[in-house]
Amino acid sequence: MIKININGVQRDIDAEPEMPLLWALRDVLHLSGTKFGCGMAQCGACTVHLDGQPVRSCVTAIGDIGAGKITTIEGVSGNVAETVQAVWTELDVPQCGYCQSGQIMSAVALLSENQKPGDADIDAAMSGNLCRCATYARIRSAIHEAARRLEA
Amino acid sequence: MYPKIFQDQSFAKPLASLVSTRRSFILGTVATAAGLAIGYRMTGPARAEDAPAAAPVHPFQPYIAIAPDGAVTITSSQFEMGQGSYFGIATLVNEELGADWAQISVEGGAGNVAAYGNLAWGGAAQGTGGSTSMTSSWERYRKAGAAMRIMLVEAAAREWAVPASEIKAEMGNLTHASGKLASYGEMAIKTDGLVLPAEIPLKPREMWTQIGKVDLKRFDSKPKTNGSLPYTIDVQLPGMATAVMIHPPKFGATVKTFDAAKAKALKGIVDVVQISRGIAVVAENMWIATKARDLVTVEWDESKAEQRGSPEILAAYREAAKQAPANMARNDGDLAAGFASAAKVLEATYTFPYLAHAALEPLNAAAMMKDGVVEVWGGHQMPDLYQYIASQIAGVTPDKVKLHVMRSGGGFGRRAVFDADVVAESVEVAKALDWSRPVKVQWTRENDMRGGRYRPAYVHAMKAGLDGKGNLIAWANHIVGQSIMTGTLFEGMAVKNGIDFTSVEGAANLPYAIPNLGVGLTTMTTGVPVLWWRAVGSTHTAYAVEAFLDEVAEAAGKDPVEFRLALLKDHPRHAAALRLASEKAGWGTTPATGRFRGVAVAESFNTVVAQVVEISIPSPGAVKVEKVICVVDCGTAINPDQVVAQMEGGIGFGLGSILAEEITLTGGVVDQGNYDTYAPLRIDQMPVIEVHILPSENPPTGAGEPGVPPIGPALANAVYQATKKRVRTLPFAKGLTA
Numbered sequence: 066m067i068k069i070n071i072n073g074v075q076r077d078i079d080a081e082p083e084m085p086l087l088w089a090l091r092d093v094l095h096l097s098g099t100k101f102g103c104g105m106a107q108c109g110a111c112t113v114h115l116d117g118q119p120v121r122s123c124v125t126a127i128g129d130i131g132a133g134k135i136t137t138i139e140g141v142s143g144n145v146a147e148t149v150q151a152v153w154t155e156l157d158v159p160q161c162g163y164c165q166s167g168q169i170m171s172a173v174a175l176l177s178e179n180q181k182p183g184d185a186d187i188d189a190a191m192s193g194n195l196c197r198c199a200t201y202a203r204i205r206s207a208i209h210e211a212a213r214r215l216e217a
Numbered sequence: 218m219y220p221k222i223f224q225d226q227s228f229a230k231p232l233a234s235l236v237s238t239r240r241s242f243i244l245g246t247v248a249t250a251a252g253l254a255i256g257y258r259m260t261g262p263a264r265a266e267d268a269p270a271a272a273p274v275h276p277f278q279p280y281i282a283i284a285p286d287g288a289v290t291i292t293s294s295q296f297e298m299g300q301g302s303y304f305g306i307a308t309l310v311n312e313e314l315g316a317d318w319a320q321i322s323v324e325g326g327a328g329n330v331a332a333y334g335n336l337a338w339g340g341a342a343q344g345t346g347g348s349t350s351m352t353s354s355w356e357r358y359r360k361a362g363a364a365m366r367i368m369l370v371e372a373a374a375r376e377w378a379v380p381a382s383e384i385k386a387e388m389g390n391l392t393h394a395s396g397k398l399a400s401y402g403e404m405a406i407k408t409d410g411l412v413l414p415a416e417i418p419l420k421p422r423e424m425w426t427q428i429g430k431v432d433l434k435r436f437d438s439k440p441k442t443n444g445s446l447p448y449t450i451d452v453q454l455p456g457m458a459t460a461v462m463i464h465p466p467k468f469g470a471t472v473k474t475f476d477a478a479k480a481k482a483l484k485g486i487v488d489v490v491q492i493s494r495g496i497a498v499v500a501e502n503m504w505i506a507t508k509a510r511d512l513v514t515v516e517w518d519e520s521k522a523e524q525r526g527s528p529e530i531l532a533a534y535r536e537a538a539k540q541a542p543a544n545m546a547r548n549d550g551d552l553a554a555g556f557a558s559a560a561k562v563l564e565a566t567y568t569f570p571y572l573a574h575a576a577l578e579p580l581n582a583a584a585m586m587k588d589g590v591v592e593v594w595g596g597h598q599m600p601d602l603y604q605y606i607a608s609q610i611a612g613v614t615p616d617k618v619k620l621h622v623m624r625s626g627g628g629f630g631r632r633a634v635f636d637a638d639v640v641a642e643s644v645e646v647a648k649a650l651d652w653s654r655p656v657k658v659q660w661t662r663e664n665d666m667r668g669g670r671y672r673p674a675y676v677h678a679m680k681a682g683l684d685g686k687g688n689l690i691a692w693a694n695h696i697v698g699q700s701i702m703t704g705t706l707f708e709g710m711a712v713k714n715g716i717d718f719t720s721v722e723g724a725a726n727l728p729y730a731i732p733n734l735g736v737g738l739t740t741m742t743t744g745v746p747v748l749w750w751r752a753v754g755s756t757h758t759a760y761a762v763e764a765f766l767d768e769v770a771e772a773a774g775k776d777p778v779e780f781r782l783a784l785l786k787d788h789p790r791h792a793a794a795l796r797l798a799s800e801k802a803g804w805g806t807t808p809a810t811g812r813f814r815g816v817a818v819a820e821s822f823n824t825v826v827a828q829v830v831e832i833s834i835p836s837p838g839a840v841k842v843e844k845v846i847c848v849v850d851c852g853t854a855i856n857p858d859q860v861v862a863q864m865e866g867g868i869g870f871g872l873g874s875i876l877a878e879e880i881t882l883t884g885g886v887v888d889q890g891n892y893d894t895y896a897p898l899r900i901d902q903m904p905v906i907e908v909h910i911l912p913s914e915n916p917p918t919g920a921g922e923p924g925v926p927p928i929g930p931a932l933a934n935a936v937y938q939a940t941k942k943r944v945r946t947l948p949f950a951k952g953l954t955a
Contacts, residue, residue, distance in 0.1 A: 085504065100450070102578070139443070150439075160862060161628075163626025197870070198299050199903065200862070201899075202905070
């Protein structure tokens with residue numbers, strides 16, 4: 066039994082330690098907002114926070130998390146997250162929406178560290194998150210807009 | 218995907234015989250096979266076909282149901298894969314219905330071709346493709362909304378004993394000057410016995426408050442920002458198992474023998490079964506299934522497999538391109554005489570690779586049998602066909618197959634497959650398990666990337682002749698490549714006189730006035746399965762045409778925009794889009810230092826798009842697309858901001874393919890397996906995009922695909938300005954350095 070703090074709750078997961086966090090979240094805990102896209106940290110659809118830092122859950126083994134605190138799209142909260150989600154909706158960023166949990170987790174992590182990211186900062190923080198619908202122009206606009214609102 | 222296939226009556230007949238549960242339904246009539254007019258359902262099944270057979274059925278129930286609490290459920294004939302079809306349809310309904318957007322939800326319909334058949338395809342089959350969703354829905358869903366409003370108003374008029382003309386219907390409420398007020402939900406249960414007028418009037422354009430409204434936001438964005446929107450991958454059913462597929466490494470190979478002893482010893486494994494398309498490793502969850510998969514050994518029979526690599530396939534195409542075309546798709550004037558009289562002749566050959574759709578949600582479907590009914594969850598883009606195929610596999614009649622139409626995480630054409638693909642796999646696996654439990658087949662990224670159904674590889678041999686004054690007097694385009702339709706159920710309808718129209722669209726309908734014009738096709742056969750890929754034929758034809766035309770304009774000593782405009786006299790939509798794009802881009806002015814421009818225009822799916830790109834060259838061999846000006850004429854833009862979104866997305870999707878995407882094969886085996894080697898566009902490569910929608914009062918045409926075709930040639934033409942290199946082999950990662 067592996068114990069992990071997920072969204073502020075201590076969860077017991079009956080699985081082998083090498084099981085990727087992605088599948089523990091999705092198939093064991095039924096937290097399906099975190100998406101599978103590639104399985105090798107190439108697309109970012111599975112991005113969650115480990116102690117506030119964005120990580121790819123598809124290559125993070127549950128046995129390696131220890132006392133680290135995991136936050137998923139279902140549990141992300143606070144001013145930054147709420148602002149990002151609100152702006153994402155207002156600008157109609159998503160098309161299919163499948164990658165957007167991961168995009169939002171990456172964006173929230175970026176804005177939590179950097180209150181006024183420039184375009185180069187956005188490129189660096191977000192280029193690990195693929196969007197096959199190519200909603201990138203709106204993702205960029207939404208991050209800038211969220212930064213403006215958080216500053217106000 | 219295309220009108221021509223489905224308008225063919227010989228297609229309608231076989232399909233009509235497939236589905237026996239169809240209700241007869243004609244918009245504007247009240248009598249139905251099942252009964253009559255009650256415009257609501259109390260609870261439970263949201264779709265007409267789910268309703269108990271004895272329940273009364275309202276003629277608009279296939280499209281709109283209003284619950285007593287006021288919830289408006291719209292059933293969409295069109296599949297939602299991100300392109301906004303549900304929003305577009307809801308906008309059409311609500312323009313006429315006048316509900317509160319907060320009350321509206323949309324779900325996918327299936328199993329009722331009379332109600333949901335794609336009208337752009339003659340209504341013969343339900344399906345989404347060829348950017349036809351708004352064309353098909355334009356009258357149908359506005360009339361459905363208007364009819365529902367009329368029923369509600371009539372019910373209120375009867376209830377309150379006032380003239381219907383004095384009742385207002387807006388924001389989900391019916392009101393009368395006397396102070397009477399009722400919600401749509403309250404009045405929906407009082408429509409019994411009302412008869413609709415034979416003619417259903419629609420609001421005139423000047424009265425619209427929803428259609429064409431720039432600031433109307435999608436109703437479905439929020440659940441896409443908090444992880445709550447369910448996709449097929451998220452389907453959870455009691456006792457459900459997950460299956461991971463082992464497909465043949467080469468297309469056309471089959472299972473000879475397999476050994477699953479080690480896999481079956483794993484804790485959590487359910488079974489390892491052989492189905493027609495390979496081996497399914499079934500386990501309690503995805504992780505165990507993936508681990509178990511690696512323990513299965515399979516011996517393949519490759520006697521009928523494609524063994525060639527893509528270099529050999531393309532070499533054969535290039536060789537064929539040097540010969541005369543097998544068939545002519547267009548032959549105007551006298552080509553030989555035209556070239557004989559030309560003062561200058563140009564030739565160029567373009568090579569296009571296989572491309573993968575690579576949608577973010579890897580293909581999947583879930584199936585189970587309950588009480589003799591097979592239920593299938595998936596991205597059912599061609600539901601009538603999938604319902605039939607599922608019934609054949611399961612050995613039940615089609616009315617015993619119930620499809621749950623899930624929204625998909627992208628699609629780009631990949632979810633519309635003639636053999637139902639992963640949908641068929643899910644039913645096969647569930648059957649192989651003796652229907653003992655629900656099973657979801659979830660492809661890995663590698664299954665998806667190596668699963669075939671690619672945009673076909675093509676070679677275009679281009680030849681143009683100019684007279685002494687620089688007039689374009691002869692144009693020959695020989696297209697060589699694989700047919701999407703040949704060998705499928707639709708071959709008889711889609712391939713005429715040796716021409717698969719999906720191979721030549723964008724080339725055979727060339728808008729330019731050229732007196733001697735020939736477009737030929739030589740169809741090649743390979744074992745690599747191919748499919749439509751966002752914008753289909755125009756993904757390669759527009760590049761060959763518009764990039765080559767740039768060469769021709771240069772040889773004629775003319776400006777690329779002026780040269781095109783002179784040839785577009787009979788195509789005012791093309792000319793208008795091109796003019797506005799060049800104006801907005803400052804065409805004719807000198808770009809900033811280090812910036813270079815290129816232009817292209819293309820029509821696809823009855824929509825015209827012109828683009829001007831501006832690039833820089835950050836280092837030799839590298840290209841940065843800085844800015845794209847995009848002008849679109851798509852008729853009436855129902856949701857202008859979503860037309861903009863589709864242009865932005867189409868440009869990004871197309872640009873990624875032009876820059877770096879390529880599926881290659883070595884000895885019959887696909888080289889790419891994941892996003893590390895197959896590289897769609899990322900945010901750091903996304904240009905600034907400015908979209909202008911040409912005002913139009915014409916009915917809506919396509920929006921989902923037409924943004925894709927012009928970006929490649931516009932970029933190629935800009936790159937030439939910067940580097941004096943004509944890129945004729947795609948992707949640029951290969952062609953720019955070749």
